[in-house]
Amino acid sequence: MASGIKDKVAIIGMGCSRFGERWDVGTEQLINEAFGEALKDAGIEPSQINAAWFGSALDQANVGNSAIPLSTALRLQGIPVTRVENMCATGTEALRGATYAVASGAVDIALAVGVEKLKDTGFGGLPVPTKGTFNDLWIPYCSAPAGFAQLAAGYRSRYGVSKEELKQAMARVSWKSHVNGAKNPKAHLRKEVSMETILAAPIIADPLGVFDCCGVSDGAACAIVTTPEIARALGNYELVTIKALQLSASSGREAGTNQWDGSYVQNTRLAAKAAYKEAGIDDPRKQLSLMEVHDCFSITELVTMEDLGMSDDGQAWRDILDGKYDADGKVPCQIDGGLKCFGHPVGASGLRMVYEHYLQLLNRAGDRQLVSPSMGLSHNLGGVPYNSVAAISIVGLL
Amino acid sequence: MTAIKPVGIKAYGVFLPRLRIARSAIAQAHSWAFPSMRGKGHKALCSWDEDSITLAVEAGRDCLGDQSEAVSRVILASTTAPFADLQNASIVATALGLPGQISCTDVGGSTRAGLGALISELSNQDQSQRLVLASERRSAKPASAQEMNYGSGAVAMLVGEGELLASCLGSESLSVPFIDHYRMNGQDYDYYAEERWIRDEGVSKLVPATAAALLKRLDIKAADVAWFGLSGAPKGSDKLLSRKLGVESASLLDDFQEGVGDIGAAHSLLQLADALEKAQPGQLILLAAFGQGCDVALFRKEAGQRKPARGIRGALAEGIEETSYLKMLSFEGELNVDWGPRAEVDTKASIAQQYRSHEQILAFTGGQCQHCGSVQFPSLPNCVNCGVADSQVPLSLANQRAKVATVSADWLQYYPAPPLYVGLVQFDNGARVLMEMVDVGKQDLDVGTPLKMVFRVKANDKLRGYRRYFWKATPAL
16 A cells, blocks of 8 residues: 655745746756755755656647756756656646656755746747647547637536626636735736726636636746755755645546536546645544645636535635635635736646745745744646646645 | 430539628618619528538538438539639538549539539439539629629439439520620639610520520420529529410429528539429429520429438528628628737648548548447547557547547637637547537537538648548537
8 A cells, every 4th residue: 555655755945936937048048047946945066966856748839858957057967867658737737747746756956847838939838739639630639728728618517606706706816816916026917907997808618718817928937855864954944845646637528428517627636636635634624724726727726616625516716706715815826826827838827826835834925924834735737628638736835 | 225214404402602791781781882773582691611512511421311222323513613723622512421432523614503514414324323513602793783693502313214303304505605794713703784784685585595495395395394494694584584485374483592502513403403392293393593695494394202311491481680791791702800929830730641631631531440349530530538459440420429528619719700609629529629519509508519510621722722621510400
């Protein structure tokens, strides 16, 4: 019987670049910005890193595939460097690789880096998918918002929520993230936006308007992990450890059978269940101090509240309108602005989420610091709701 | 010795593209340059993803129905078939779910090709069933008379022995270099001679002589002809000819200028389909197709009762009003819209992969698991539901009923006819497929909206001059 990852690995250093339209820097500088902060935080030398995991999701957007973009950016040589890619769950995958390497005893100190240089595509939104995962001989080319917007149709149909009510709740999701993001100096979008503006924005993919969609950004984030024993030996006494790292990928059942009604994300539910078990959480509504979820679109965050068990099924839209997930709500969600406002450099996002938990848990979150958080959940979602990869990491104080 | 049973028309089918644009909208768009331009009624307009192949498939489906009938040959007549060298008919045949072991032929070169192909098959006493398809997506130069007159559509006729809708009593042809219009290979549009010359020197002289020769040979009096139809000739020529031919007592078949337009090689067969819907058993139908001479054929309505699901009335009734002339120009490739960098994506598809999956892609063939019964698309080695390996038998979803499971209207993705309606299509048999939804019109698509499948262009590879096809969903009427 596997014992799980809980408390076997500690994070001793984290870094995150400023996210946004970083026209003036390339991938290497973004990586360096995040790595420099993490290295200083960990108080180690680069030579002490035994292995590295590199997450980048869109190799066509000026990052490239293989481990080489990372190994050359950081001049790593003679250690294993591995590129991982799992769409928008890539950042969490990088952390999972590094964490498992440490937990296995294969290495003492491992590095996880995620980066994306999306603004080099020359247009807003994600690059247009072409070949590969989704066979374009029959699968329609559609945008990411159109993939996620279908959740709204499924949710309305299942719970009988009107278009207007759902749109209000979705707008409230984005409104809250703008309020939070305005306080984050590293966030891409740092301006509060009124509900009226959000509701009146042009439609991107019905019913998602511009403000229902997250920012697409340049950025990098990284983590340096080791065992709690080594962490203490390095002089760290207040330790943030990994409580759970779980992932679930679609078998094709959601998109290929009638077993899914489009009102939730099955993989989030499966990964959350496994993560709660691994972390020893039996009441997430009470035990989690904060959440960073994959709010690529407002509707995604809304259904994720139910998928994570934070809201009852069919009630998330009400909880959101009631402010349950606001900065001063019961369980703050996206206290750093989320994908919506911190931004979404795809490969970096999973690590960016953990970065926020790390800051909050160590009481380093500045203006947005919450009172005595003890455990945070990150949720990273790749693909589309009907064909997805959901990754969940839970970190907390040891 | 077994007597040879007579061969005739056993079934027919019709498809018209659902979009219908008012000619007044076309005239209005050109009024800055041609203030006297006028247009009456509507014409059938192809969406960006319809062509002579897709129209033919839909007409063929209307003709064959849900029955998987043995067809030994498919003939596609068109002057606008998308491929000059790649058998268009074989793509149509595969999409119709016909087996590979049949003969396929493309014919064209003249708007007479449709009637010519039908006459040719009817005069062949081969007892096996043959599917004659005539299909056109006709393009015309902006502001030309043809832009007003030309339409798009397809007709299918199933030829064979058995219970017949009509039989062909005989035909007569004339072939002379009377060049009323032409279009060389590589040219986009037809070039026309003066209409008065075509009518007076061509149609009025060439068709009556040929028709008279036919009636004489068959020993049939002109007055016994009950229905007369003429295609490929200037408007009003049919009335003129009916006098010259002495068939004034015959009812003129519709010229289908209202609702359709001139559909070239398919026009004679559209008129024949019209006659099959209107004529009484025993009545005689005279059809003439003009063009570099003419083909003239005499049909007799027989007692067969088989009717297509759609037919002409159905096709005319399922129109969707299109008001944007600029959209029509864009569909024709005449408007170089800046679609933005998202349109720069390369749509190259592996030819090997296409052949490997041709039944899946063209005939919409999925699989049904023999272990748990789940119907699925695509059919992969392991069942989507129970995971059992190699358990599936082929099953096409083309004629299966379905509903919207999820949907969104995508305004971000590059799509030639925005928005792109996309969502999960839930088939009643349990299969589910992410699909494009087309011809939505003003209908509100929502979870539960009934859908049916249509064969359409999936993507145009402009870089390599190639087009590929797949099935899409459309609201079921």
